[in-house]
Amino acid sequence: MQLVKTSIFSAIITVIRIASGFVANKVVAIYTGPxxxxxxxxxxxxxxxxxxFANGAINNGVIKYASEYKGNERKQKLLYSTSFKISVYCSMxxxxxxxxxxxxxxxxxxxNDVYTNAIRVLGCSIVLYSLxxxxxxxxxxxxxxxxxxxVNTLGSIVGLVVTVILVYFFKVQGALYALVLSQSIVFFITLILVVKSKWFSWSYxxxxxxxxxxRKLWGFSLMAIITAIAVPVSQILLRNLLIAEVSIEGAGYWQGMMKVSDGYLLLIVTSLSTYYLPKLASLKTDKDLQKEIFSGYKIIxxxxxFGCIVIYYMRFFIIKLLYTPSFTPMESLFFxxxxxxxxxxxxxxxxxLMLAKAMIKIFIITEIVFTILYVGLGYIFxxxxxxxxxxxxxxxxxxxxFLTMLFLFRRLIFKKFN
Known part of the structure; x- marks a missing residue:
């Protein structure tokens, strides 16, 4: 099964990314605290x-149409060239x-304005990040x-090395510069590997x-922009809420919990973005879509x-391994x-499915509604x-x-095929 094969490669990416991310996180926790x-x-x-914003929010659109145009070299060239120009223009x-x-x-x-220079470095290097x-x-x-x-494996290793070195010498500011510089450095590695690929030609x-x-990419750009604004902004608002209502340490415990959550789910998320988006984009019939979705549920x-159960019962060990004793209060967040x-x-x-089938209006509405709901629930709870x-x-x-997704796709999920 292609999903299993993709998951194996995703697992390689994930193990290295999780390992490098947790090591980097441990270093940051030791030298900067919650x-x-x-x-x-x-x-x-x-x-x-x-x-x-710097690459025109076209990533998901590029994935969809690169998959859709795989057998059409002319369309591939137009897609890659147009995407390249959008990325460069938006970055500039x-x-x-x-x-x-x-x-x-x-x-x-x-x-505060202590980290102004890190943002300026981001502005200077963001074209590399975008490409x-x-x-x-x-x-x-x-x-x-x-x-x-x-490419992702090398990116994780480079990010780890840069983070450890800069955090050791420059503490919090070093961690910020590491976030800015690591992906820009990886661009040159990615470019070398892509140029050596059999399919590559500058004409693309x-x-x-x-x-x-x-115009096709614009629909995906709009969806990605909404997500890019909604998710980080909601986290910023909730983080500021915790700082004001609890403490900055409390915000640090929550951030630590988010890191654990993102880390162990990385295999699933990588499999979805690597396999599901291009796969769903290529399927034409409801029967095939339903089969693929059910297959995903059976595996994922x-x-x-299982991962949730293991993580919960090992939460004290995980906190001790990944952070420092000062992070122990975050164990109450696990359940x-x-x-x-x-x-x-x-x-x-x-x-x-909303991304794969360019269901722009429904995607935007649900994204906005549930971001507002999350923030509202956060303030209340x-x-x-x-x-x-x-x-x-x-x-x-x-x-x-989840219940809303079941309702929206009820006809596809519960439809019977002969």
């Missing part, structure tokens, strides 16, 4: 927003904005899984700008449930976070349940989101 972890989490959210527009307004962004996201993201999306869409695995990136393809949900993770993955298997309330809000939000 407060530093919270600030670095905020900066990661800001980079996600910046990168989305957004980079100077980051440089000029760095003090404002630093104060807005990190609550690296484009090349990885092309590899994903072309189903170049081995190359995709190699030198064709005229195609307005038809650009038992794996997520509801893991409940939310399970329903999040259950919902995402269905929600990927933190008020009544203190720090633990933030993960209770997360769990309830994704339970409702």
């Amino acid at each position: 407060g530093g972890v919270a600030l670095i989490g905020a900066f990661s959210n800001f980079i996600s927003i910046a990168l989305t 527009l957004f980079g100077p904005i980051l440089i000029l307004f760095a003090p404002f962004f630093s104060d807005l996201v990190l609550t 690296n993201s484009l090349l990885i999306s092309i590899l994903n869409g072309r189903h170049e899984i081995k190359m995709f695995t190699l 990136f030198t064709q005229p700008f195609n307005k038809i393809i650009a 949900l038992p794996s997520v449930l 509801w976070q893991l409940v939310g993770d399970f329903f999040k993955m259950a919902a995402w298997i269905l929600s990927y 933190v008020h009544y349940f203190n720090l633990q309330g933030i993960t209770m809000a997360f769990a309830l939000n994704y339970i409702i989101y």
Whole structure:
């Protein structure tokens, strides 16, 4: 089964990425403490927003159409060339904005202007970040899984090395510079590997700008922009809520919990983005779509449930291994976070249909509604349940989101085929 094969390669990426990410996180926790972890989490959210605007938010569109056009070299060339021009133009527009307004962004996201220079470095290097993201999306869409695995593996290793060195010498500021520089450095590795690929030709990136393809990508750009704004902004608002209502240490515990959650779910998320998006985009009939979705549920949900159970019962060991004794209070966050993770993955298997089939209006509406609901629940639950309330809000939000996905796709899921 292709999903299993893809999951094996995804597992390679994931193990290395998790290992490097947790080692880097351990170093950051030791040298900066819970407060530093919270600030670095905020900066990661800001980079996600910046990168989305800097490459025109076209990654998912490139994956979909690279998969769809796989047998058509002419369309591939037009897609890659148009995507390349969009990435460069958007980076050239957004980079100077980051440089000029760095003090404002630093104060807005990190609550002071100490990290202004890190944002300016991001502005100078974001074109490399953007192009690296484009090349990885092309590899994903072309189903170049081995190359995709190699690039991501090298990226994780480079990120780890850069993070350890800069955090050791420059503490929190070093961690911020590491976030900015690692993916820009990886671009040159990605470029060398892609250029050596059998399919590669410079003609793929030198064709005229195609307005038809650009309009197709625009729908995905709109969806990605909404996500890029909604998710990080909601996390920034909730992080600031915790800082105000609980403490900056409490925000650090939540950020630490999010890192654990993101880490063990990385295999599933990588499999979905690497396999499901291009696969669902290529399927034409409801019967095939239903079969693929059920297949995903049979493989993915038992794996997520098993992971949640193991993580919960090993939570004290995980905190000790990944962080420091000062992070022990975060153990109270595990139960509801893991409940939310399970329903999040259950919902995402269905929600990927919205991306694969360019269901723009429904995607945008659900994204906005559930982001607002998450923040609203966060404010209510933190008020009544203190720090633990933030993960209770997360769990309830994704339970409702999963039920909504079942309702939206009820005809596809429950339809009987002969």
